[in-house]
Amino acid sequence: MDNKETQTDYELPGSVSPFGSHIEMMHAYGEVFVILCLQYMGRHAERIVNDAGGYGPQSVALAELFEAVTGQHSQQSLEWMQGHRVPPPESCRLAAQARLEHVRHCCERTFEAYVAGKLTSFPEKTDPMPVETLRNNFGLTQLEVFVILACALIQFDDRYARAYRYVTGAAPDARPTVGFLLELLRGFARDDQELVSCFLQTSTLRRYALVALGSVSGWGEDAPVNCAPVSVPNRIVAFLLGNQDACMPEACRLLEKSASDALASSKGAENAIYKQLQKKTMRLAVLGYRGVGRKDAVCQAASRLGIPVMLLALDEVCDLLAQERQSERYFAAVLREIRMTHAVLLVDAEELQAEHELYLLRNAHKIRHIFENEPHLSLAVLLQRQNTLSREVFGELSEVAIPAPSRAEQPKLWKAALVHALDESTAQAIADMMAGGYCLSSAEIVSAIDRTRARFPYDLPERALTPENLSETLNKTRGQKLEGLATLRSTSLYLKDIVLSDDIRKVLDEIISYAKYSETVMRDWGFAKYNTSGAGLSVLLSGVPGTGKTLTALVLAHELGRALYVVDLSHVVDKYIGETEKKLAQIFDEAEHSQAMLLFDEADSLFAKRTDVKSSNDRYANLEVNYLLQRLEAYRGVSILTTNFGGGLDEALARRIQFKIDFPMPDAAQRTLLWQKLIPPGAPCADDIDLEAIAEHFEMSGGHIKNAVFRASIQALSQNTKMNHEMLWEAAVHEYRSMGHIMRDASDDEVIV
Secondary structure: HHHHHOOOOOOOOOOOOOOOHHHHHHHHHHHHHHHHHHHHHOOHHHHOOOOOEEOOOOOOHHHHHHHHHOOOOOHHHHHHHHHHHOHHHHHHHHHHHHHHHHHHHHHHHHHHHHHOOOOOOOOOOOOOOHHHHHHHHHHHHHHHHHHHHHHHHHHHHHHHHHHHHHHHHHOOOOOOOOOHHHHHHHHHHHHHHHHOOOOOOOHHHOOOOOOEOOOOOHHHHOOOOOHHHEEEEHHHHHHHHHOOOOOOOOOOOEEEOOOOOOHHHHHHHHHHHHHOOOOOOOOEEEEEOOOHHHHHHHHHHHHHOOOOEEEEEEEHHHHHHHHHHHHHHHHHHHHHHHHOOOOOOEOOOOOOOHHHHHHHHHHHHHHHHHHHOOOOEEEEEEEOOOOOHHHHOOOOOOEEEEEOOOHHHOOOOHHHHHHHOOOHHHHHHHHHHHHHHOOHHHHHHHHHHHHHHHHOOOOOOHOOOOHHHHHHHHHHOOHHHHHHOEEEEEOOHHHHHHHOHHHHHHHHHHHHHHHHHHHHHHHHOOHHHHHHOOOOOOEEEEEEOOOOHHHHHHHHHHHOOOOEEEEEEEHOOOOOHHHHHHHHHHHHHHHHHOOOEEEEEHHHOOOOOOOOOOOOOHHHHHHHHHHHHHHHHHHOOEEEEEOOOOOOHHHHHHHOOEEEEEEOOOOHHHHHHHHHHHHHOOOOEOOOOOHHHHHHHOOHHHHHHHHHHHHHHHHHHOOOOOOOOHHHHHHHHHHHHHHHHHHHHOOOOOEOO
């Protein structure tokens, strides 16, 4: 069939004017698609006409075999084409080129009118040139653009879907195949290799999920590419129709810039991130504990460059991909949205469960290959610290650390969070009281306030948001990972409520001042450069049992407004090599994050003197002590050690302990005070009690005095009478004997043990 035998009544477009909408622009491309379908019919007439002379696009005609050998159409197909006025292929090619040129001119006019503000039909935030946007963002060729357009048109409007079905005989719900697109767009390619390369796994179209290849029924993984159906994601179709709103893949979302000003503690990190973002490629680990403002720092830095931030929750991704097993397609969609929005990819790689870590280890090479081979990708990963897993998945990353807000910033953060529920003066007062106990981020403070109000839902804010209630909430919610390794302990007593010598009380006052102000001295006065171990505080309390060592530790925690965790040595010390160190690392890491105090009761079992290495057991025992001493020195919180035998501790511990207090047995005057304080005001007492005589006669510590008072109280209640001198004396005798002392019976002078 040639141009002389069959002419087309197709007329070339006349005047060039701007498009009125994105849909009008799509229909203009649709006209080019229909012309290409007519060209497809003219080029493959034998596929259209069957052996019976009728229309049968699904049939295979014998004439098609001859056409494949001779390159000439059969007379039967020529007559059918002429009778239906199908334009010859060359005429269609020229018409398609002319129409495409016309569309390009109209697009230029549309863009010029849009820039000049003459078009009101296009919203200001909508790009009137979505096709050019795709071309520029992804570096697409004209051929790749038309692959997208051909599929999108079939999905967008049924008239183009019907044109596809007419020339191919496909089912109503069928998608175009690779083979059809190769034939349809042959005139847009330099050669067949360029055509085929559009649909390879490594092609731009598939790398960024601009098109997707479906499976072929009955073939499985070995299906021929030509038979694979091709589709365009609805996100791209909507984009071509003018919907510019980002449609994030599952587990992804765009972050908004924080409205609050950056704290001084994170301003340096924000500036460092800002400098990294100015590079063509960024690979960055943003280090710090959850809640210190790492996301805000990235968003603030990106907003200074006008760049959005897309957050990817890695734990949700692992759950999603473990079920669907479409990791390549999922990450292709992620990369597509990054290229379309020019966003920074911020990966939250924390809070991973064991099954998440296992999935990442199995697929680390795939994920790492995807990220490392993406040009101009700005990648930031939220981590507490880089580890083996993060390096396997993301490779070696540059680091920017965001510290917890300083104590000087705490009143400002507390007041900003409290002022929404309390008047300004009350909020300031509570903020000043709460600021000394913890160094929290604004997110953690808001969470503590919300949890406290949830505990007292029917109380007014001024009654619910008291320092006591807020402290209790913080102590209960922080340090949860220490469960099983340490026990939360507390007391309502203050230093003024316990009996201590003046010397010990003076040292305890100094310890409280050290804990409150050492960080400021280190940071603001410049002592940090001379003290590489930080502003941590360690205290050793030694003395015989019952002298008040543990109680003193509890009171110190109450005075400082911090939670106290007593380390459970039975769960820490492990017979397996390396397990003890692993548990100790978990204790110190979580305590430092929750800013809790640690109490190692009976510390001589952990900090015992290192011995000469005579066996492998000695060597590993010494390694445990070495590790513990190193962590104790590096720990930035408050750690308290108690022991009954101070001489049994390792000598290297001495230089790591800032304060050492020896608790002697109380003298007679102190014992009298202890008896007085340990008998509650509500306990009914007779007038004959002589506490000075009891204290003078029985040399006991406070712990034993407490036991004696309780024993006497039980006896008095059982007899329904007041507690008297005789009851207290007998209780003291029993307690004194339980201590291993020998006493004489007053009646017969016999020695009683």
